[in-house]
Amino acid sequence: MKTKLIAAVLTGLFSSTSFAQDLSISLTNLSHGNHFTPVLVAAHATQQHMYQLGEAASSSLQAMAEGGDISYLSTDFQALAADLVSNPAAGLMAPGQTVQFEMTTRHDNNRLSIVAMILPTNDGFVGVDSLSIPKKRGRYEYFLNGYDAGTEVNDEIINGAGAPGAPGIPADPLGANGSNASGAAQSENNQGVHVHRGVLGDTDVNGGISDLDSRVHRWINPVARLIIEVK
Amino acid sequence: MRYLTIVALLVSLAACNDRDEMKEYSITITNLTHNQPFSPVAGVLHAAGFKAWQTGEVASDALEKLAEGGDASGLLAMQQDSPQYHAAAPLFAGETMTFQLMADSDEQDRLTLATMLINTNDAFSGINAMELDVMGHGHTQVVYGYALDAGTEANTELAGSIPGPADGGEGYNPERNDVTSKVTNHGGVVSQQDGHMDSVLSESHRFDGPVMRVEIKRL
Numbered sequence: 001m002k003t004k005l006i007a008a009v010l011t012g013l014f015s016s017t018s019f020a021q022d023l024s025i026s027l028t029n030l031s032h033g034n035h036f037t038p039v040l041v042a043a044h045a046t047q048q049h050m051y052q053l054g055e056a057a058s059s060s061l062q063a064m065a066e067g068g069d070i071s072y073l074s075t076d077f078q079a080l081a082a083d084l085v086s087n088p089a090a091g092l093m094a095p096g097q098t099v100q101f102e103m104t105t106r107h108d109n110n111r112l113s114i115v116a117m118i119l120p121t122n123d124g125f126v127g128v129d130s131l132s133i134p135k136k137r138g139r140y141e142y143f144l145n146g147y148d149a150g151t152e153v154n155d156e157i158i159n160g161a162g163a164p165g166a167p168g169i170p171a172d173p174l175g176a177n178g179s180n181a182s183g184a185a186q187s188e189n190n191q192g193v194h195v196h197r198g199v200l201g202d203t204d205v206n207g208g209i210s211d212l213d214s215r216v217h218r219w220i221n222p223v224a225r226l227i228i229e230v231k
Numbered sequence: 232m233r234y235l236t237i238v239a240l241l242v243s244l245a246a247c248n249d250r251d252e253m254k255e256y257s258i259t260i261t262n263l264t265h266n267q268p269f270s271p272v273a274g275v276l277h278a279a280g281f282k283a284w285q286t287g288e289v290a291s292d293a294l295e296k297l298a299e300g301g302d303a304s305g306l307l308a309m310q311q312d313s314p315q316y317h318a319a320a321p322l323f324a325g326e327t328m329t330f331q332l333m334a335d336s337d338e339q340d341r342l343t344l345a346t347m348l349i350n351t352n353d354a355f356s357g358i359n360a361m362e363l364d365v366m367g368h369g370h371t372q373v374v375y376g377y378a379l380d381a382g383t384e385a386n387t388e389l390a391g392s393i394p395g396p397a398d399g400g401e402g403y404n405p406e407r408n409d410v411t412s413k414v415t416n417h418g419g420v421v422s423q424q425d426g427h428m429d430s431v432l433s434e435s436h437r438f439d440g441p442v443m444r445v446e447i448k449r450l
Contacts, residue, residue: 030416032380096287096382096413161397176410203427214426215386216410218418220378220439225286 012213021133024229025085026100027114029093029126030143031223033216035173036126037068038087042077043105043112046096049130050077050113051193057149059164061193064115065123065149067162073115083109092119092173105133114144118223120172120212123152124196126224139229143222146196156184156210157201169211176216178205184212195221254449255333256363260344262322263375266435268395269356269443270301270347271318274330275310278338282360283309283345284414290381292405294345295412298355298381300394300402301347313339321349331450340364341386344376344445349395350436353384353409354417366449376443378417382409388420388430398431405422 023043029036042050050073051061060072074086083106089099093116111130118124128146134140148154153167158177161168184200201214256276261268283306284294293305307315316330334340345357356376366372380386385408394402421427424434 030286032382032411032415032418094413095411098287098413174410200426201421203421203429214421215388216418218421220416220419222416 021105023103023105024100024131024231025103026098026227028098028225029095029223030225031095031118031219033095033174033176033213034121034222034223035095035119035218036093037119037227038070038091039089039093039099039116040070040073040089041085041103041112041114042082043109043133044080044082045108046111046130048064048080048082048111050115051127051129051149053194054192056191057151057193061115062123062149062164065117065125065193066164066166068117068119069162070115076155081107081152081178094173096116111181112228114226115187118146119215120169120177121156121196121199122154122156122169123149123200125149128226133230134230139227140205142228144224144226145218145221146198146223148190148194149198150188150191150193153188154185154199157181158211172212172217174216176213177211178208179211180207181211182207182209184202184210191223192221236449253333254337254340254363256342257329257331257332257448258342258344259327259329259446260322261327262324262442263347263444264324264438264442266324267348267350267438267442268324269322269325270297270349271303271320272322272328272344272346273297273303273307273315273317274332274342274344275307275315276332276334276339277310277313277341277343277360279341280419281310281341281343283343283357284359284379286415287413289412290383290414294355294381295353295383295405296403297345297347298353299347299384299404301349302403303345306345323348342447346443348378348442350393350397350432351395351420352386352388352392353381354378356380358445363447366447368449371446371448373444373446375441376421376445377440378438378442379427380409380411380412380415380417382413382415383407386418386431388422388427388432394430396442397433397436400431425431
């Protein structure tokens with residue numbers, strides 16, 4: 001009788017969609033010449049998204065992608081009762097850097113979204129949207145691509161601008177950039193969130209079409225490795 | 232009673248076989264690039280604890296020698312008591328090669344492969360301490376190697392700085408002058424046609440995504 005009771009309780013626990021999960025997460029910047037701005041991690045409900053490929057970016061995503069500001073997305077997802085980890089690396093993530101952190105998800109928060117701006121880009125970001133969090137204990141590895149928010153022309157001009165809608169790139173944390181570029185692009189052909197086509201760059205530090213260095217700032221996908229350990 | 236003894240003996244023999252059997256692997260590598268020959272490929276079966284490189288960490292001198300000059304002998308020397316293979320010749324674009332490695336002990340259950348993309352400053356590829364102990368007899372796995380940057384030499388693409396046939400320039404140089412001094416993924420080469428007018432590389436030397444296909448079969 002006692003055994004039966006325990007079995008029933010266990011079944012109840014595991015069939016419920018609302019039990020907590022303990023996760024250990026690590027994120028690595030695989031790129032050679034790009035930093036990630038502060039990372040935002042959210043565990044949220046199935047139907048929620050931080051972005052969707054082919055759809056227009058929210059203004060909150062735009063603020064993250066153009067200037068690295070995760071405060072708006074953070075507020076949005078707090079309102080959705082998400083579990084949040086904000087800025088786990090306490091600042092920028094350098095090329096090759098790994099950040100490792102723990103999080104506990106609750107209720108129906110069975111999807112994981114992660115974003116961070118790729119710097120220096122106009123509106124490029126690394127991300128994963130609404131990934132189904134594995135339920136079985138184990139170690140799961142994913143590779144993340146660079147995306148373009150579609151909200152800003154990729155002019156590749158470094159002018160300190162990071163506010164939504166302001167053209168230009170805030171800075172290159174590596175300091176490998178040039179200046180006085182004329183602009184690598186004039187229009188944003190795809191204004192939805194899409195796979196970033198990469199940066200062009202040039203080798204002219206005092207002009208040319210881009211303030212980025214083609215030998216330093218280009219990347220090949222994937223740009224990040226994500227490991228989720230389900231405990 | 233006698234029957235039981237025989238059964239017991241058989242069981243113990245079977246267990247013995249399972250424990251002592253030699254694990255042998257056939258490893259087939261294909262160069263997936265358009266015009267990036269691989270330096271002579273190095274392979275080693277080793278125990279846990281050895282990593283020829285780690286993303287985000289500074290490259291060892293042995294890795295620098297491989298990534299800048301295509302010489303894997305230093306990496307192999309770090310595992311000199313483990314079964315290893317060092318190819319006699321480069322593996323050119325589109326070519327496939329196969330070799331075998333047999334483990335000396337059950338602890339040698341990880342595979343590391345390494346090679347340089349020789350028409351670059353310091354790009355390399357390989358397989359990093361992949362666990363093979365899950366593989367049964369006849370089991371085959373296919374994995375892909377991506378291009379990595381050793382972070383030991385700036386990607387100048389200048390004449391005299393690249394050891395492969397595109398240039399015939401310098402290989403290993405102990406000076407470290409890369410803007411990122413850690414092992415990371417490689418961002419690709421620019422080439423002259425894509426705007427780097429001083430590059431000794433042509434568009435044919437560009438690469439993207441996986442550069443190496445590896446098929447591992449347990450024999």
